[in-house]
Amino acid sequence: MKDYFVFVEPYQKNTLWAGQNLQNQLKSSQKIGELWLISAQKHGLSRVSGQNLDEFFAQNRQFFGFYPHKTYPNLHKIIDAGQKLSLQVHPDNKLAKKLNSFGKDEAWLVLNKGDDPFIIGAKSNDFAEKITEINNENIDKHCNFSDLEKNDFAYISAGLIHSIPQGALVYEIQQNSDLTFRIFDFDRLDTNGQKRELHFELAKVAIKPKLSPKIIHDNKKNQQSLVKNKFFNLEKVKISQKFLLFPQNDVFWYEIIIISGQGKINDAPFKPFDAILISGQIEKPIEFQAENALILINKII
Template sequence: MNTILYPIKFEPILKDKIWGGQKLKTILNKENDLPNVGESWEISDVEGDTSIVVNGELKGQSLKDLLESYKGDLIGEKNYKIFENKFPLLIKFIDAKEDLSIQLHPNDELAAKRHNSFGKTEMWYVMQADKDSNLIVGFNQKVTPKLYLKHLEDKTLTQILNFDKVKEGDTYFIEVGRVHAIGAGVMLAEIQQTSDITYRVYDWDRVDDEGNERELHNDLAIDAFDFEMKDDFRVNYKRDENQSNKMVSCPYFTTSFLHLTETLQKENNYDSFIIYMCVKGVVEVITETSKEIIKKGETLLLPAALKNYQISSKNAELLEVYV
C-alpha cells in the first residue's frame, strides 16, 4: 500500500447483447470479436464483473482490491462509511443496434429485499443517434395499474409509452420505477447505481438464435412501477466552456458537463472520487506524479485522495461524476 494513488484506467468489460451492434468498436475503438456488442462496462464492481486496472503500478489489481487497500482514500471517507468495500457506481457505454426491451428498475428497498442489491437509478447522455432514433421514457398519458395491465395483456403497450426523438447531447434522468427503453440507433453513456437488476416487461416478441424468448419479469415489475411519476425526465443543462455545468444531482451521483478548450486547474473538494467519461475529443489529466490521456469512449477514475490536478484539451467534452 505504498503506491501513491493516481488517475486509474480500467479494462472495459464488453457485453454481447441480442440488441447490440458494432459502434462501440467502430466509433469508440473497443477492440473485440463479439458479434453484437451492446455494452462496455467501464467501471464495475458488480459481482462476477469487477474491473481490472490497466495502467500504472496498480495494473492487474481489481477495483475490489483497491477498495480493500485504500478505502476512503479511493472513494472518500463519507462514501466508505456508507458503502464500505462496495463501489457505488456502474459506468457504461451502450450501443443499441435494435430496440432494448421495455423495462424498469426497482428502488433500494425492493432490490435489497428481493436481490440483496442496490436499486438502479440511472442517467443517459446521448453520444450519437441515427436519424429518427428514439428513446422510450415514461408514459404519454395518465396510467393506472389496471390500464397498464390491460395494454400489456393486449400487446398494445407501445400505445401508452412516451417516445422521444433524440440527438447528440440529449440527457435523461431515469429514476427507479420509471418505464424506459433505449431505441435502435442510439449510442449513449450511462451512469447508474451499482446494480444489474432489470425487470423486463416487453421484449418486442423477439427470439434468440435457438428460438427462445428472453425472460420477462412482469410479476416482479408491477410492484416496482411508480405510476404517479411526473414528466420531468429530460435534463436541461448549460454547455458553458471550461466550467462544470451541472446536469443531474441526486442522492446517488452528481454529473456535470464540461466542454474543455484550454487547461484548467481543478480541485477536488467533494470527499469523493471523480470519474471522467470522455464523450468527445482527447483530454490530458495531469497530477504531481502522473499524466494520463483519455480519448472519446474512455473513462478515468480519480481517487478521492487526489486533491489537485489539471485537465487540458483544445476541444473535448467530458462527463464529470462524483458521489
C-alpha cells in the same frame, strides 16, 4: 499518496442486440452492446492496476477517502443499441432490498439519438395492470415517447418504464445494481430461437406509472451540472485548452468519463471512453489538456 489517479479497464459485455459502434471502435470480433467503463458489479467487473475494481476498492481505502460504505456505489457504461432494447423497469431500493440487491436509478447522456424516439413513461395510472397486453401494434397507446436529441440528458428514476431505440448510442450512470424487469421484448428471439423471459409479476410491483423523466438540454456552455442528488453528482465539462480540477474537502473520489476528444490528464494521454478514478485526497489541482474534449465528472460526496 503517490498515485492520485488511475485509469480503469472496462468490461466488454456481449449482447444479442448490440450495434457496431463499440465493436468497430474496440476492433473486436465480438458484438459489444455495453462497455462497462467503471463497474464493481459481480456480473461485469472493470479492472484497475491489475485487480478487479471491487478488490481495488476494498484494498485501497485511503485512495477512496475512507468511504464509509462497503459496496462501490455506482456503475458507468456506454450502450450501443443495434436493436430496440426491451421495455423494462428497475426496482427502487426498498423493493431491491427484498431481492438482496440495490435499486436502480439511472441517467442517460445521448451520444447518438437513434432511429426512433425513446420510450420513457406510462400513459395511464393503471399501466401495471395492462402490461401483458402490450405488443408491437399497440405499444404507442400504453407508453410515452421522448424525442431526445444528441447531448440531451435524461434522469430515469427507479420505477419509470423505458426503452432505448435502435441506433442510439448512450452514456449511462446508474446505481450499482443489475436488476432489470422486462415488460416487452419486441418479439426478439435469442440465439436458440426462443423469446427471452419477461418478468411481469416483479415489474407490476416495481412500476411507478406517475413518474416522468427529468430532461436537461445542452446549455452550450463549458460547464453544466446534470444531476446532484443522493446517488449522483454529475457535471459535463467541455475542454478547449485546459481545465483544472481543484481539491474539495467533501469529495471522497472523482469518476471521470471521456466522452469525446483526446488529450492529457497531467502527463497521461486519454481518448474517448476512457475512465479515470481520481482520489479525493489530491492536494493540488489535476490538469486536463485537450483541444476539443467533452468529459463527465461524477463526485462521490
